[in-house]
Amino acid sequence: MKKLKIAALASLVCASGLLMSVPATADLVFPSLSYRTGPYAVNGIPYADGYADYMTLVNERDGGIGGEKAQILECETGYNTQKGVECYESTKGQGALVYHPLSTGITYQLIPKATADGIPIHSMGYGRTSAANGKIFDHIFNYPANYWNGASHAVNHMLEVNGGDIKGKKVALVYHNSAYGKEPIRTLEELAAKHGYSLTLIPVDHPGQEQKSQWLQIRRERPDYVVLWGWGVMNQVAIQEAANIRFPMENFIGVWWSGSENDVKPAGPKANGYKALTFHDVGTNFPVFEDLQKYVVDAGKAAGNGDQVGTVLYNRGFYAGFLTVEAAKLAQEIHGTKDITPAMMRDGMEALKVDADLMAAAGLPGFGPEFEVSCDNHGGPGLGAVQQWDAASGSWKLLSDYAESDMSVIQPLIDEDSAGFAAENNIEARNCG
Amino acid sequence: MSPQFLFTIEVIANGLMAGVMYSLVALGFVLIFKASGIFNYAQGVMALFAAMTLVGIQNGQVPFSHLINAVFGTNIHHFGWNLPAIVAILITLVVMVLFAILVERLILKHLVNQEPIILFMATIGLAYFMEGFGDLMWGSEIKILDVGIPSGGSLWLEEKTIGWAAEGSNYYGMYIDKLDMIATVVAILLVISLTLFSQYTKTGRALRAVADDHQAALSVGISLRKIWVIVWTIAGFVALVAGVMWGAKSGVQFSLSLIALKALPVLILGGFTSIPGAIIGGLIIGVGEKLFEFTIGPLIGGATENWFAYVLALVFLVFRPQGLFGDKIIERV
Numbered sequence: 226m227k228k229l230k231i232a233a234l235a236s237l238v239c240a241s242g243l244l245m246s247v248p249a250t251a252d253l254v255f256p257s258l259s260y261r262t263g264p265y266a267v268n269g270i271p272y273a274d275g276y277a278d279y280m281t282l283v284n285e286r287d288g289g290i291g292g293e294k295a296q297i298l299e300c301e302t303g304y305n306t307q308k309g310v311e312c313y314e315s316t317k318g319q320g321a322l323v324y325h326p327l328s329t330g331i332t333y334q335l336i337p338k339a340t341a342d343g344i345p346i347h348s349m350g351y352g353r354t355s356a357a358n359g360k361i362f363d364h365i366f367n368y369p370a371n372y373w374n375g376a377s378h379a380v381n382h383m384l385e386v387n388g389g390d391i392k393g394k395k396v397a398l399v400y401h402n403s404a405y406g407k408e409p410i411r412t413l414e415e416l417a418a419k420h421g422y423s424l425t426l427i428p429v430d431h432p433g434q435e436q437k438s439q440w441l442q443i444r445r446e447r448p449d450y451v452v453l454w455g456w457g458v459m460n461q462v463a464i465q466e467a468a469n470i471r472f473p474m475e476n477f478i479g480v481w482w483s484g485s486e487n488d489v490k491p492a493g494p495k496a497n498g499y500k501a502l503t504f505h506d507v508g509t510n511f512p513v514f515e516d517l518q519k520y521v522v523d524a525g526k527a528a529g530n531g532d533q534v535g536t537v538l539y540n541r542g543f544y545a546g547f548l549t550v551e552a553a554k555l556a557q558e559i560h561g562t563k564d565i566t567p568a569m570m571r572d573g574m575e576a577l578k579v580d581a582d583l584m585a586a587a588g589l590p591g592f593g594p595e596f597e598v599s600c601d602n603h604g605g606p607g608l609g610a611v612q613q614w615d616a617a618s619g620s621w622k623l624l625s626d627y628a629e630s631d632m633s634v635i636q637p638l639i640d641e642d643s644a645g646f647a648a649e650n651n652i653e654a655r656n657c658g
Numbered sequence: 659m660s661p662q663f664l665f666t667i668e669v670i671a672n673g674l675m676a677g678v679m680y681s682l683v684a685l686g687f688v689l690i691f692k693a694s695g696i697f698n699y700a701q702g703v704m705a706l707f708a709a710m711t712l713v714g715i716q717n718g719q720v721p722f723s724h725l726i727n728a729v730f731g732t733n734i735h736h737f738g739w740n741l742p743a744i745v746a747i748l749i750t751l752v753v754m755v756l757f758a759i760l761v762e763r764l765i766l767k768h769l770v771n772q773e774p775i776i777l778f779m780a781t782i783g784l785a786y787f788m789e790g791f792g793d794l795m796w797g798s799e800i801k802i803l804d805v806g807i808p809s810g811g812s813l814w815l816e817e818k819t820i821g822w823a824a825e826g827s828n829y830y831g832m833y834i835d836k837l838d839m840i841a842t843v844v845a846i847l848l849v850i851s852l853t854l855f856s857q858y859t860k861t862g863r864a865l866r867a868v869a870d871d872h873q874a875a876l877s878v879g880i881s882l883r884k885i886w887v888i889v890w891t892i893a894g895f896v897a898l899v900a901g902v903m904w905g906a907k908s909g910v911q912f913s914l915s916l917i918a919l920k921a922l923p924v925l926i927l928g929g930f931t932s933i934p935g936a937i938i939g940g941l942i943i944g945v946g947e948k949l950f951e952f953t954i955g956p957l958i959g960g961a962t963e964n965w966f967a968y969v970l971a972l973v974f975l976v977f978r979p980q981g982l983f984g985d986k987i988i989e990r991v
Contacts, residue, residue, distance in 0.1 A: 262790075264913045266798045402961040428961035432913050434904065435679075435920065437672050437835075438951040438963060444833055445665055458913035461800065465907055469810045469835055487800050491909030495810070530724065 252296040253289070253553060253565065254320040255280060258312050258327055263303040264432055265457045267487055270529065272327065272542035273299065277528040278521050279546025282513075285520040290550055291557045293564065306330035313338065322553065322570040323347055325545055329405040332365075337650070340364045345571040349545050350375075350481055350504060354408060355642035357604025359575065360654040362643065366574050366603040368548075369596045370504040370630075373638060374607030375480045376409035377630035378502050379452050380416045382478060382611050385625075392421035397443055399436075399463055400454040402428035409454055409480070415634045433459025440466040453479040460488035468495035475500065478611070484621070485537040489614045497616035500624070504609050505544045505593040507621045509535035513588030537621065540592075547587055552577050575600055594627035600657035604639075607632065659822050661829040668832050669952045670945055675838035677944020678845045682900040683921035684928065684936040685848070686893045691930045692869045693889040694766075696777045700785035702918025704757075704894060707792045709901030709910040711753050713801040716746035721795045743805035747898070754894030755887075762887045770882070789915065801910040805902060809837040841903045845937070848899060852892070852933055861888060869931070919964075923971035929984020938982060946970045 257276055260269035280295040289295055298319060300312035309331030313324060323345045326332040332352035339346045340363065347366045348356065354373045356365035370378075383391050398413055400406035410426065417424045425448060427439050433455060440463075443451060451472060453463055460483045467477050475498045479488070484501020514534065522531040533539040556565045556573025565573070577598045584592055594608035608627040615622055647654060683705065690698045698704075714721060718737040727733055741749075765780050816831030823829035856862035867875040868885045876882060901910070904917050928939020947963040947970070955962045974982065 261798075262793075264911075264916065266793075267800050267911055270798065426960070428959065430961045430964040432916050434908060434913055434917060435676065435963070437676055438669075438948055438955070439960075441665075441669060441672060441833065441952075444830070445828075447828075458908050458911060461908045461911075465809070470833065471811065487909075491800060491802055493802070530727070 252320070253293045254296050254298055254322055255549060256298040256300060256312070256316040256319075256321045256324055258302050258309055258324065258331065259299050260302050260304040260327070262301060263305070265304040268457065268485065268538055269304065269327065271485075271533040271536055271539040272545075274528040274533055275539040275542025275544075276325065276546045276549075277542075278517060278534075279543045279550065281521050281526050281528070282517050283546075283550055285524065285526065286516055290553045291563045295550070295553075302328065302331065304328055306334055310334050310338070317342055317344060322565065322567050323549060323574070325349065325549075326352070329353075329408075330403075333404070336362070336365055342567075343571075344567040345574055347545070347549065347574065349541075349548070351405070353646075354604075355639045355646065357602060357607075357639050358643035359599065359601050359603040360643075360657055361647045361652055362603060363655055364571055366598065368577070368598050368603065368605035369579070369594050370481075370607045370609050371604050372408040372480070373412040373635045374604075374609055374630040375502050376412040376452075377416065377607075377635060378609040378611070378628070379450075379478045379480070380413070380420065380422075381628065381630065382500070382625070383422075383450055384420065391449075394422040394450065395425065395446065395448040396422050396450045396452060397425040397427055397446070397448040398452045398454060399427045399429060399439060399443075401433065401456055401459055402430045405456065406454050409452070411638060412635060413452070415638065416631065419631075419634060429455065429459055429463070431459075432457060433462055436462050436466050439463075440470055440472075443467075443472065444470045450476045450478065453477065453483045455479070455483045460485075461491045464489055464496050464499060465492045467499075468492050474498035475613075478502065481541075481609075484612065486619070486621075487538075489616070490619075494616045496614055499614045500611055501614070501621075502609050503537070503612045503621075503623070504627070505540055506591065506623060507535065507537050507540055507612065511589050511592055516588060544589075544593055547589060547592075548577070548579070551579065551583065551587070574598060575603070600655065607635065661823045661827045664819070664823055664829060664832065666949075666952070668834075669948050671832070671834055672838070673945035673948030674941055675834060675842060675944070676948060677924075677941040678842045678937075679838070679900075679903060679940075680920045680924045680943055681937045681940030682841065682845055682848075682896065682903060683917050684924040684940055685852075685933065686896040686900065687918075687921055687925055688928075688930060688933055688936045689852075689893045689896065690889055692932075693865055694777075694868075694886060695774055696781060697774070697930070698893065699778060699781040699918075700788060701893065701897060701921070702915040703785045703788045703792070704754075704897035705901035705904070705917060706910070706912065706914040707757075707788050707901075708750060708754055708894060708898035709803060709905040709914060710792050710796040710801065712746055712750040712805075712898065712902065713803050713905075713910050714796045715749050715753075716741050716743060716805075717801075719796060724797060725794060747805070750898055751895060754898060755891050758887050758890035758894055761890050762883055766886050767883060785915075789912070793912075798912065801905075803902065803905040803910050805906070807837055807840055807902070807906050809835060809906060812836050812839070837903070837906055844899060844903070848896065849933060849937060865889065920967070923967040925981070926968075926971035927974045927981055929981025932981070932983030935981055935983030943967050943970060 257273055259273035277297045280297050284294050298316050300316055302309040302312055313335055325347050326335055329351050332348045345364045352367055354371040356362040356367050413424050429436055455463055477499055479501040481502045489496040489499055521527050552573040555576050556569040557563055559572055560569045580595045584590055596605035607630045610627050611624045612621040613624050686701045690696055718739040720734050723735045769777055811833045820831035856866055864880045924939040924943050928935030947967045950966045951962050
């Protein structure tokens with residue numbers, strides 16, 4: 226009898242679990258591989274909230290995407306690659322249209338799996354850079370910018386403030402000692418050969434709580450510029466240590482994953498002037514945020530408590546939501562059906578064209594760069610901007626327009642790396658006409 | 659003096675300071691292990707929890723506000739006060755006493771006479787529970803810790819030492835972070851206080867008696883449960899100090915719990931039962947890893963500190979398994 230009760234209880238639990246996780250058949254399903262726990266939760270929460278809130282906004286204000294409700298399937302990865310793969314496996318059978326892995330490690334693991342399953346992946350500003358080559362990576366997208374674009378944007382900014390000449394300058398790269406942190410090295414080395422600056426590589430081991438040696442080295446060698454390629458606590462400690470040794474903040478440039486409010490606030494006023502790259506705007510000064518307040522936050526339907534709206538990482542998740550919804554709309558339009566499949570979603574992503582009119586129509590005028598995705602280019606033109614932290618007002622200010630990166634250096638690297646991947650995996654390049 | 663020589667001195671000085679920071683974490687482990695034979699896996703999370711509680715109380719944050727608001731539909735987050743640091747620290751200490759009592763009542767009391775591995779596993783459970791409980795209580799966002807501790811390089815020291823190198827050489831004076839200097843003073847005071855407490859107070863002597871022999875201590879009327887509460891309270895206080903010093907660098911956030919990783923090689927090297935061992939072990943690890951990174955690091959690509967600390971500890975382990983100052987365990991068959 227006791228065994229029977231346990232079995233009945235177990236069945237009930239399983240059934241209720243299924244009821245909670247299986248979406249209604251007509252829903253458009255967008256899994257969210259989020260991390261709300263663990264050492265990187267502080268960054269994972271606003272991004273996941275932004276992504277979820279955009280979908281909620283579309284559902285509440287517009288009645289969904291082309292009349293179909295969007296459903297977020299959230300799965301906790303803890304920024305752990307193994308858990309991320311488990312999340313993919315457990316959600317892919319529920320109608321998943323596109324994955325945002327939100328981790329370079331998870332992206333690398335999912336590239337072969339998702340390609341085999343025919344489900345597109347959008348690794349926005351992270352992941353495998355050479356996935357921009359759509360001829361080889363037919364299901365992987367990394368628009369609007371990738372790591373190598375980021376490295377080039379940092380160098381372009383140095384060129385701009387030095388009148389186009391950085392020959393003889395010393396540049397140090399302080400990077401997370403992982404696949405993610407090592408991504409910009411090759412590009413920075415190629416650009417060093419082109420522009421004549423010297424590059425010093427300074428790795429920091431995970432988690433980066435202690436960086437005394439690295440910053441003593443910087444103090445000794447006095448580079449003209451420091452580029453930061455960190456994540457999590459490594460960013461906060463690096464900015465604090467830079468302030469401690471009185472390194473000029475205007476010469477300290479972080480990649481977009483080292484440029485959120487979380488990274489600069491612990492250093493207080495000493496972080497003033499720190500710069501970071503970005504591929505979208507910050508703040509709430511866009512019409513869509515009025516709708517968000519009305520339909521989502523005030524209605525008590527926000528994923529968080531609304532206090533992160535407008536921050537860098539919230540807006541990044543929100544922007545990811547916007548790009549996903551626009552691609553889904555396009556997919557519906559191309560295939561003439563509201564109930565799209567992952568293959569149709571992929572077609573929508575490949576045909577995506579984000580221009581001023583599209584952003585304005587979505588209430589996001591000038592929020593990000595204008596770009597176009599194509600069969601052979603899944604990364605777009607790689608436009609990016611530089612933002613600067615104003616400690617007094619506690620906000621980021623865009624310093625530049627969205628500018629181009631040095632594709633004359635980056636494109637050969639993308640071609641070389643993707644060709645290597647194709648050779649390793651016996652992939653024949655698609656004919657993109 | 660040559661700049662290279664001065665840089666080496668600077669690296670050693672900063673290594674010593676970093677070692678003190680590691681020792682602050684290691685001390686908490688030693689206190690609990692010495693008194694109860696428990697390797698407290700939750701020590702790093704205790705540092706995080708104590709620092710979160712301190713910031714929360716200081717800023718007047720309502721604990722469990724997200725939960726309260728979700729359940730009751732309210733929108734409360736702050737009490738509207740900002741307490742002076744010293745008041746917040748005192749209240750946090752009271753919280754850590756309550757925490758120690760709860761740990762004893764809810765966990766340790768039920769595990770008396772269990773194998774050390776069972777107690778160790780109980781502290782793993784405690785660590786994961788506290789991670790979630792801390793987030794639920796205070797939220798998971800990064801909290802800025804401001805208890806008035808200055809940070810940044812000491813200008814005074816830089817100006818005094820800039821003339822030590824020949825004029826025109828590439829030397830900018832000796833760099834030592836003011837925060838590290840304060841941490842050193844705090845660590846010295848902490849060790850002196852702990853030593854005086856254990857040598858000259860009745861409770862301290864009881865602690866030492868329990869550490870030496872549980873059975874003998876019980877036979878002369880020392881309450882093991884009371885001693886455990888006291889030890890966990892002191893470990894909670896040490897965790898607060900470590901949390902404040904580390905949290906001042908990076909803000910109070912989840913990663914603070916990972917500072918325990920820096921304490922493990924210190925414990926292996928200094929021994930699990932010696933307070934001076936924790937200090938000396940910390941200093942050796944701090945100087946060793948910084949010097950290695952300075953001299954050998956550039957030749958092999960850098961980022962050597964994490965693994966080198968463990969290699970150094972393992973070398974010591976081969977020759978002195980009990981650590982430099984640990985008690986030698988001889989078990990007769």
